[in-house]
Amino acid sequence: MASLTRKLRRENKTLGFVPTMGALHEGHLSLISQARQMSDVVIVSIFVNPAQFNEQTDYDKYPRNLTADAALLSEYQIDYIFAPDASEIYGEKFSTYVYVENLTETLEGASRPGHFRGVATVVMILFNTIRPDFAFFGQKDAQQVAVIKRLTQDLGFETEIITSPIVREESGLAMSSRNALLSEQERQKASIIYKALREAKILVKNGERKSVAIAEKVRQVIQSEPLAQIDYIAVVDNETLAPVEKIGENAVLIAVAVRIGKVRLIDNIVFNRKQ
Numbered sequence: 001m002a003s004l005t006r007k008l009r010r011e012n013k014t015l016g017f018v019p020t021m022g023a024l025h026e027g028h029l030s031l032i033s034q035a036r037q038m039s040d041v042v043i044v045s046i047f048v049n050p051a052q053f054n055e056q057t058d059y060d061k062y063p064r065n066l067t068a069d070a071a072l073l074s075e076y077q078i079d080y081i082f083a084p085d086a087s088e089i090y091g092e093k094f095s096t097y098v099y100v101e102n103l104t105e106t107l108e109g110a111s112r113p114g115h116f117r118g119v120a121t122v123v124m125i126l127f128n129t130i131r132p133d134f135a136f137f138g139q140k141d142a143q144q145v146a147v148i149k150r151l152t153q154d155l156g157f158e159t160e161i162i163t164s165p166i167v168r169e170e171s172g173l174a175m176s177s178r179n180a181l182l183s184e185q186e187r188q189k190a191s192i193i194y195k196a197l198r199e200a201k202i203l204v205k206n207g208e209r210k211s212v213a214i215a216e217k218v219r220q221v222i223q224s225e226p227l228a229q230i231d232y233i234a235v236v237d238n239e240t241l242a243p244v245e246k247i248g249e250n251a252v253l254i255a256v257a258v259r260i261g262k263v264r265l266i267d268n269i270v271f272n273r274k275q
């Protein structure tokens with residue numbers, strides 16, 4: 001991959017890179033079509049990164065289907081799939097990790113210790129190998145976007161980070177590879193998460209400014225569904241991820257993590273005072 005991308009750069013091709021963990025769905029495909037529009041060459045990586053899983057069972061259970069993914073991608077105009085083995089990414093004596101301070105201790109970082117260390121490390125390895133002009137990340141993982149933007153800026157990468165909106169199922173449930181692990185009934189019930197976020201948005205539209213009240217509304221709606229177990233509900237600044245007490249001028253992120261049965265799902269919504 002490194003020698004291939006070196007050659008492409010010599011030919012003055014712009015490289016668009018979409019990192020994924022496979023089990024591809026329309027959320028991934030929206031990133032890919034954006035990559036296609038912006039770049040001469042589109043590279044999609046499929047790599048279930050062991051370093052970002054803090055629970056072995058979660059890693060073992062994570063859906064994997066490279067054949068189906070490759071078949072799906074053959075219908076899209078991508079140029080390369082990069083699907084390395086874990087041993088190619090993490091050599092036998094691997095011992096260098098990337099740690100992004102401040103942005104990684106809360107939310108997903110608090111619930112999944114070591115998660116962002118794994119994400120930041122693999123993204124650096126992939127960026128170093130590919131050296132893309134553009135890399136595409138979904139707003140679905142809002143904290144990940146903040147971390148990757150910080151990381152690329154801090155370490156002087158020239159890669160431009162492009163973010164795509166959350167793609168949802170008709171029910172409002174954010175598309176996720178983990179949705180495949182839900183039963184039909186759980187999948188229906190999981191739509192309560194987006195309903196709660198929409199209710200929060202309506203509350204703000206009607207003049208509510210206090211984060212506590214907004215978070216409480218989200219909590220009430222989600223708790224109306226007995227199958228749902230809230231991990232966290234956070235109202236934070238969209239860029240710094242610092243808690244916000246009152247909605248002001250800056251964009252605010254409401255991020256939630258909820259277990260539906262055994263499956264942990266995340267979702268979020270961004271708004272500012274005018275919305």
Ligand code: AMP
Pocket residue numbers: 019020021022026027028030031136137138139140141164165166167168174175176177
């Ligand atoms: P994953 O394979 O889950 O690691 O996701 C790969 C990329 O796809 C990440 O940048 C995700 O944020 C993005 N992504 C996953 N689900 C969605 C979605 N429903 N809408 C938009 N982007 C998504």
